[in-house]
Amino acid sequence: MRIVLFGPPGVGKGTQAALLYERDGLKHISTGDLLREAIRNQTPLGLEARKYIDKGQLAPTELVLELLKPALAKLGYDNFTLDGFPRTVDQAEWLTDYLAEHDAPLDAVISIRVPIGAVVDRLSKRRIHKLTGESYHLETKPPPPDIDPDLIIQRPDDQPDAIRKRMEVYRDETLPVINYYRGTGLYYEVDGLGDFEEVYARIKAVLEQAKRAGRVA
Numbered sequence: 180m181r182i183v184l185f186g187p188p189g190v191g192k193g194t195q196a197a198l199l200y201e202r203d204g205l206k207h208i209s210t211g212d213l214l215r216e217a218i219r220n221q222t223p224l225g226l227e228a229r230k231y232i233d234k235g236q237l238a239p240t241e242l243v244l245e246l247l248k249p250a251l252a253k254l255g256y257d258n259f260t261l262d263g264f265p266r267t268v269d270q271a272e273w274l275t276d277y278l279a280e281h282d283a284p285l286d287a288v289i290s291i292r293v294p295i296g297a298v299v300d301r302l303s304k305r306r307i308h309k310l311t312g313e314s315y316h317l318e319t320k321p322p323p324p325d326i327d328p329d330l331i332i333q334r335p336d337d338q339p340d341a342i343r344k345r346m347e348v349y350r351d352e353t354l355p356v357i358n359y360y361r362g363t364g365l366y367y368e369v370d371g372l373g374d375f376e377e378v379y380a381r382i383k384a385v386l387e388q389a390k391r392a393g394r395v396a
């Protein structure tokens with residue numbers, strides 16, 4: 180099964196992708212995580228990408244593809260949830276062509292919808308573990324007290340100015356991707372409000388629907 184989880188920053192794509200891995204065995208490919216790993220390892224690609232990411236801008240697509248292509252190849256182009264890609268119509272077109280070349284078309288694109296105010300609040304309260312990248316939320320999933328507080332940090336791109344920029348980028352460059360997928364018969368929407376179990380149940384229902392439509396093996 181090959182799915183894209185789509186939605187604004189902070190909507191809970193990473194949380195849902197982690198559940199789809201634990202419970203359904205779908206591997207999680209997050210282009211944001213791949214980029215942050217490259218930054219942590221201080222690779223030339225990571226250092227270049229950081230100039231954009233910390234400001235809330237999109238990283239150049241060539242850099243993202245350099246990380247994404249091997250990640251897809253490693254999984255044999257199957258059994259994955261893609262999170263954070265595509266973020267532009269050009270990336271969506273690239274993905275369609277690239278997966279077609281590998282005889283591995285998408286089965287479903289699931290868009291998680293929430294009001295923008297709700298995601299801004301989630302992003303500003305998000306904290307991450309500096310070494311593992313594990314994500315917390317100050318109110319709903321606070322970092323465990325036994326973790327050294329110095330290791331719990333706010334992502335530079337979760338600072339207010341960067342959040343504002345990311346929302347603008349989402350509205351102007353990423354939202355049009357929905358129109359790209361609407362006509363394909365692969366596009367589904369789920370409500371992203373409520374706790375993560377409720378959202379997971381909605382995603383599972385959509386995957387069942389896609390299966391009935393004969394698109395998911």
Ligand code: AMP
Pocket residue numbers: 188210211212214231232233235236237238239240243262263264265266270336345
């Ligand atoms: P995320 O963790 O998905 O919110 O991604 C964090 C940041 O990484 C984004 O704000 C972008 O700067 C960059 N990024 C992630 N995925 C992409 C992508 N598909 N294209 C361009 N930049 C990306």
